[in-house]
Amino acid sequence: MASRDTYGSKSERVKVSDKSVKKESKKSSKSETVRLVLQRDLRLKYTGPVSKKSYVFSGAGAVLDVDKEDADIMIQKRGGICCEGSGVAEPQPYFAILEEG
Numbered sequence: 053m054a055s056r057d058t059y060g061s062k063s064e065r066v067k068v069s070d071k072s073v074k075k076e077s078k079k080s081s082k083s084e085t086v087r088l089v090l091q092r093d094l095r096l097k098y099t100g101p102v103s104k105k106s107y108v109f110s111g112a113g114a115v116l117d118v119d120k121e122d123a124d125i126m127i128q129k130r131g132g133i134c135c136e137g138s139g140v141a142e143p144q145p146y147f148a149i150l151e152e153g
Contacts, residue, residue: 086123087150090114092131096146101125115150123149 083103090096090109098107100122107116118126130143 084120085117086120087115088118088123088126088147089150090146091144091148092146098126123147 090112093112095111096109098109099105100107100119102121102125103119105119105122107118107122109116127145127147127149129146131146132143
């Protein structure tokens with residue numbers, strides 16, 4: 053039986069160090085967050101479209117730290133026009149970014 057050395061492959065194996073793998077995993081696990089406040093008087097359970105994290109807002113004024121990529125999409129979410137005759141002519145946003153300070 054022929055040994056593996058005679059198969060004709062001259063390529064060498066590339067050794068991956070554990071340090072480079074750990075650095076990459078640490079980068080991906082740390083995500084930037086944004087504080088969002090719910091502006092509607094309702095209890096809302098929302099699954100982040102990017103991170104797939106579950107966010108539960110308990111009611112109007114509830115503040116949560118949300119993954120930045122999810123927040124970019126969530127702040128665009130708008131509801132229907134409520135309270136006919138209230139003078140509000142366009143759909144209102146569900147969320148707003150909470151400014152620190």
